[in-house]
Amino acid sequence: DAGITQSPRHKVTETGTPVTLRCHQTENHRYMYWYRQDPGHGLRLIHYSYGVKDTDKGEVSDGYSVSRSKTEDFLLTLESATSSQTSVYFCAISPVEGAGELFFGEGSRLTVL
Amino acid sequence: AQSVTQPDIHITVSEGASLELRCNYSYGATPYLFWYVQSPGQGLQLLLKYFSGDTLVQGIKGFEAEFKRSQSSFNLRKPSVHWSDAAEYFCAVVMDSSYKLIFGSGTRLLVRP
Numbered sequence: 001d002a003g004i005t006q007s008p009r010h011k012v013t014e015t016g017t018p019v020t021l022r023c024h025q026t027e028n029h030r031y032m033y034w035y036r037q038d039p040g041h042g043l044r045l046i047h048y049s050y051g052v053k054d055t056d057k058g059e060v061s062d063g064y065s066v067s068r069s070k071t072e073d074f075l076l077t078l079e080s081a082t083s084s085q086t087s088v089y090f091c092a093i094s095p096v097e098g099a100g101e102l103f104f105g106e107g108s109r110l111t112v113l
Numbered sequence: 114a115q116s117v118t119q120p121d122i123h124i125t126v127s128e129g130a131s132l133e134l135r136c137n138y139s140y141g142a143t144p145y146l147f148w149y150v151q152s153p154g155q156g157l158q159l160l161l162k163y164f165s166g167d168t169l170v171q172g173i174k175g176f177e178a179e180f181k182r183s184q185s186s187f188n189l190r191k192p193s194v195h196w197s198d199a200a201e202y203f204c205a206v207v208m209d210s211s212y213k214l215i216f217g218s219g220t221r222l223l224v225r226p
Contacts (some may be wrong), residue, residue, distance in 0.1 A: 043216040045213055083180060107155075
């Protein structure tokens with residue numbers, strides 16, 4: 001299995017509070033992604049990174065920010081959580097862009113009350 | 114607009130029966146095509162992928178998929194389903210030079226004993 005660890009795996013928080021999810025990889029892959037999974041929507045890309053300090057927006061980036069200060073860590077931050085951000089968040093990594101296989105973490109379930 | 118459609122939300126088959134899961138995309142050129150599987154509570158795992166060449170591709174766990182350009186389809190098949198195949202299946206495509214992976218909304222497979 002690809003070495004991807006997401007933390008926390010479960011979190012319950014209140015509206016308006018900041019939340020940070022962490023993705024840690026031991027594979028030294030260049031590309032890292034954050035997706036959210038919601039029923040009926042499949043997985044939607046939030047943000048991705050193509051190197052240290054190099055990030056870009058996905059299709060549902062509003063309300064989220066990311067940072068990547070080290071190859072192995074990709075942080076997703078909800079500055080002020082809303083109930084619409086209740087979801088399961090998946091981190092994925094890849095050694096190549098686009099044509100390569102994505103390796104997924106086990107997900108972080110976030111509930112915003 | 115570019116899109117990926119999985120028209121079946123749920124499919125139920127009997128163990129030992131054949132399976133076909135449908136995937137259609139909307140894009141002017143040939144995309145990169147993928148099928149992923151997600152077992153309950155887990156991340157996604159790549160089953161197979163198509164970039165070019167032979168339009169019938171073999172994957173893991175006995176799955177195969179056929180790319181049909183004329184129908185803009187990439188349907189997933191298995192000749193004999195096992196109870197362990199019960200999971201959610203996602204079709205995904207890379208449709209442009211952004212190399213972002215776009216997922217369909219998924220098809221949940223239920224297997225009857």
